[in-house]
Amino acid sequence: MLLEAGANPLQTNGLGHTAQAYAKEGDVSTILQQWEGKFQEAQARREAEERRRFPLERRLKEHIIGQEGAINTVASAIRRKENGWYDEEHPLVFLFLGSSGIGKCHLSHPTHKKKLLFGFLKGFIRMDMSEFQEKHEVAKFIGSPPGYVGHEEGGQLTKLLKACPNAVVLFDEVDKAHPDVLTIMLQLFDEGRLTDGKGKTIECKDAMFIMTSNVASDDIAQHALQLRQEAEQVSRRKLADNLEDVQKSGDVTISRQFKESVIRPILKAHFRRDEFLGRINEIVYFLPFCHSELLQLVSKELSFWAKKAKQRHDITLQWDSPVLDLLAGGYNMHYGARSIKHEVERRVVNQLAAAYEQELLPKGCILRLSVQSEDQDERSTPSLRLEVVGEDSSSRTLDIRPPLSPEH
Template sequence: MDFFFLQGFIRLDMSEFQERHEVAKFIGSPPGYVGHEEGGQLTKKLRQCPNAVVLFDEVDKAHPDVLTIMLQLFDEGRLTDGKGKTIDCKDAIFIMTSNVASEEIAQHALQLRQEALEMSKSRIAENLEDVQVTDKITISKQFKEKVIRPILKAHFRRDEFLGRINEIVYFLPFCHSELIQLVNKELNFWAKKAKARHNITLLWDREVMDVLADGYNLHYGARSIKHEVERRVVNQLAAAYEQELLPRGCTLRITVEDSDKQLLKSQEGSSPAAKKTKAPTLRLEIVEKDSKSRKLDIQAPLNPENIAYFL
């Protein structure tokens, strides 16, 4: 058995290769053209590290001529640069990301989760003992072949390109338990900053995480959770700090007002009527030495620019 070690990571943003002439930027210009001696962005890096992990980010944005070059790369494990020299990279690992068919995948996943939730409710109503409520779902082979593959084929316009891909990994929308983990991670990030920069201790409970998780946007993924935490928590921290409401070394608790805990803990299966319910408000409280809490009177407006004061 042969062993090899990966020695590097190469990332290329394929949105930089949307035009036909940018193929030269990919593998290098031919003799007589400007930039011939510099080499291509990919070939130059592969020559230095032929057994790297190579990420082609947003490959769906690349020009078809760039994809044509990849055919040789994926099939034979070698690449010819603009100077006519061949680079052997059989030990490299190539990964591509794409948003093609992401909307169809997301909607199908939400439908599967809704069906799983309804099935769980039905089995609970029947008092069955083997009921297991889970967020884990799997996209069927039929859906991949009947729905996803035609979309990929229509976009990339060639079976030989898709045929050289060893495996396709599908990223599904976050389930509620995963969103809670993301919220907790983001809050911990800001709690550590508050502690390190201002000696402020930040506390929160599960109800707060449920409220923030509800700000998840299917189209923006994990970024929507990051923005929700900044908008609803960090902006308040920054404004309170700017208005000199936070004594150094104090303990702050994030609390929920106007909450219906049953609604907060509902997951993707919430009814449209529940979705229209007034969103709970997050407030900051200072925890006094006697364990009593005092709400902060933070003056509006809370602008995103205020975050800079707290960093």
């Protein structure tokens, strides 16, 4: 009855034993053996149906703004793995290139609210490669050899891979690691195995390795901006002929010639070895955000603070569309989405905190953000103002006093 209702015959207890370990012979053992195969087939069918109904691209776009090219590249490689069209002797290896704060780590993380986005993977391991800048820190990676201090503790990576051999492994800021650490990765990326300090080999062919790097980020950003400008010019020309053929300014792809003539030499000069770059399945390029994506980022950040305001202080936060344009102007190409986050904190959250401290925000009130333009001086930048909205839809602008200077 349990098995027919969908119970998992492969379920393990606290000791890691399945039901089959306790039913060594007899009818129960036979039934369990028969249902193990049936359950695995049914589970594979359910997962395949889930992948058809909710493609990985769609699942990733729910959590990541922009970066369509990067999402499509990663999703295509994972689709091969999920559906059995892959070389089981070699793990998947990606190198994510682009400016800081542009979504490289966000796309690397396969979980959202404890739900795995990548079906065949069972865990997530993050290694910050800025901790491995010295030659002797290779021991931290794979463990100390016999006779050295800390030999029994094992390496940071080998210990985690042994516990979860089919995980997503993120090597963050790989360009900061010592070359000897990269040498260890050659075997890891090529054959999917790693020998620890004790001499034991750990198999991890089912893992997925992602490296992030800021190398050549300025070149990629400048090239993408140039492509966007060209796309906008094409759009303007097409606009006069046919409205339906207008190309979106965000849809730009890095040319093969640019990858080979500009990016490849920079990577080769930095990593100093072709065999390391040759083991990478896909080099994924992350481009600067276009204006429509910046508006989405600002809206997402404001929604985050609106949720906090409601939860902590019972204040409803609203805003007009010009507010999004004004805050999007704080975008810095070199700092990515973090510059938008800092701009919202600087121009909105600082005002909210000051108004709350001065007891200008009644509990349960509705606050509206709007843009206040300075009429007397055209050169002055527009500022944000906070308005308390009354029950009769009337609004009252808050007079937030500047903080006292130290000498006062």
